[in-house]
Amino acid sequence: MFDIAATVIVLAAILVLYRAIKGPRIYDRVLSVNVIGTKTVVLLALIGYIYERPHFLDIALVYALINFIATIAFLKYRETGRLD
Amino acid sequence: MDIRTIIAGILLALGCFFIVVAAIGVVRFPDFYSRMHPAGKSDTLGQSLVLSGIMIYEGFSLVSIKLLIIIVFIFIANPTATHAVAKAAYVAGVKPWQKEDKVIK
Numbered sequence: 001m002f003d004i005a006a007t008v009i010v011l012a013a014i015l016v017l018y019r020a021i022k023g024p025r026i027y028d029r030v031l032s033v034n035v036i037g038t039k040t041v042v043l044l045a046l047i048g049y050i051y052e053r054p055h056f057l058d059i060a061l062v063y064a065l066i067n068f069i070a071t072i073a074f075l076k077y078r079e080t081g082r083l084d
Numbered sequence: 085m086d087i088r089t090i091i092a093g094i095l096l097a098l099g100c101f102f103i104v105v106a107a108i109g110v111v112r113f114p115d116f117y118s119r120m121h122p123a124g125k126s127d128t129l130g131q132s133l134v135l136s137g138i139m140i141y142e143g144f145s146l147v148s149i150k151l152l153i154i155i156v157f158i159f160i161a162n163p164t165a166t167h168a169v170a171k172a173a174y175v176a177g178v179k180p181w182q183k184e185d186k187v188i189k
Binding site: 001002005008009011012013015016018019025027028030031032034035038039041042045046049054057058060061064065068071072075078079 | 089092093096097099100103104106107108110111116119120123127128131134135138141147150151153154157158161162164165166168169171172173175176178
């Protein structure tokens with residue numbers, strides 16, 4: 001059950017990767033990377049259940065935080081030209 | 085197979101459906117602003133459904149509390165990130181898409 005869901009999510013991430021490579025503007029790429037990162041959070045939680053290691057949930061929680069911070073920081077850098 | 089596994093499987097299938105729909109929408113929509121619509125809403129719903137399925141499969145423990153924290157954070161953070169992308173693109177001057185015969189020159 002969990003491995004089928006993980007396979008479907010990986011296929012969806014490959015679909016979004018097409019937009020991240022082809023996207024005409026830089027904002028399309030940022031949006032696609034954000035979507036792939038949030039799929040990665042779900043994938044980490046599912047991997048923790050496939051291999052029966054619940055410590056993967058901590059990695060998923062930290063990855064969700066890092067993904068959000070990275071998107072916000074990159075967009076702030078694009079908007080204002082500096083990060084402080 | 086007890087009833088909890090069946091409910092978890094149904095929630096996982098629904099979440100995978102929404103995630104695939106979000107991926108197809110991000111690839112197929114014609115414009116940047118319309119591409120933000122599946123990325124902001126459908127993806128958030130799919131993820132929270134999948135994580136709720138895992139939470140029901142697990143039962144009440146510390147692991148399900150962690151999953152609940154992840155769900156709440158994603159519900160707050162993912163639309164905020166999408167809104168930030170929209171604001172940055174609007175400030176940078178990205179024009180919304182229109183039909184060919186209605187373009188204002």
